[in-house]
Amino acid sequence: MSHPPILTKPRADTARIAADVEYYLQLWPRQLPSRYFYDALGSALFEAICRLPWYGVTRAEERLLQAHRDEIVERAGRISRIVELGSGSGDKLRTLALSPVRTGTVAAHLIDVSPAALAAAAHVLADVPRLSVVTHEAEYEDGLDLFAREPREIGTTLALFLGSNIGNFDRPGAESRLRNLRMALARHDRFVIGVDLVKPEPALMLAYDDPLGVTAAFNRNLLVHLNRELGANFDPQAFAHRALWNESESRVEMHLVATTLQQVHIDTLNLDVRFEAGEAIWTESSYKYTPHDIVTMVERASFRSEAQWIDDADGFALTLFRAV
Ligand code: AVJ
Secondary structure, three states: OEOOOEEEOOOOHHHHHHHHHHHHHOOOOOEOOHHHHOOHHHHHHHHHHHOOOOOOHHHHHHHHHHHHHHHHHHHHOOEEEEEEEOOOOOHHHHHHHOOOOOOOOEEEEEEEOOHHHHHHHHHHHOOOOOEEEEEEEOOHHHHHHHHHOOOOOOOEEEEEEOOOHHHHOOHHHHHHHHHHHHHOOOOOOEEEEEEEEOOOHHHHHHHHOOOOOHHHHHHHHHHHHHHHHHOEOOOHHHEEEEEEEEOOOOEEEEEEEEOOOEEEEEHHHOEEEEEOOOOEEEEEEEEOEOHHHHHHHHHOOOEEEEEEEEEOOOOEEEEEEEEO
């Protein structure tokens, strides 16, 4: 039996976006937060990225989940709740929830900034037996607060942080998200994290600057989103997609580089921003880890690792932890 999804109310968004854009665009180097990639078109472009032959994250993770979901579910015991940070399409949660060894009913809490992604995920999960869906349109921290306020049922909570979503945060940011997640859990709850691994630079470049230009479109769509949301007049054609591997920081960076002098007006902020030719906006970091680093980092947030599975073909790790 399945239930209609419950939607928690979104915040008043525009003021938040405006405040972020004003702050980050005036930093040096200029930045824009990667969460603003995910309007409806951005979420669709991201789904397209996941199907590119050069972006192996999603397929590698799906293979690992298929191969090990029964062990995850068995170790967790009776799962009564699943909470996923950045649920995206909902496909991975579906794979897990369809494990033949799962017993009992589950409330699945999806936390995502994209209403389009949440709607798609609720749809994908609608026919999973003994699973109800609660969506939280929020960033991770607010979403976890909403989740933690729900009454706790008997049984284990399984937390999911998949798709290398943790890669968007620098080390302090990642550690604080993990501690934050741990606070929403109880001892013996389980946590599965999927993380993209450090690999040779050519493979990373193909993944983040693909030959079809889908990632470039995904990056530039950030400007289209802000044009609509804040009445800005960025010319997306005048900004080039640039991806680079920053080896000392162990991250792929994406930037948007003004190809000529750009004077941009942002109506909602009543702000003019001037970009010299060659000036860049830093739009995303994707930190890459080693398998050992993942264990160390997550264990610092009061988890103990129980199992780790590696996909060698694409360089991806799925690690299972128990809250301690
Ligand atoms: C969804 C944040 C994991 O960093 O690989 C894909 C987003 N950016 N291609 C990533 C992304 C460019 C993705 N995450």
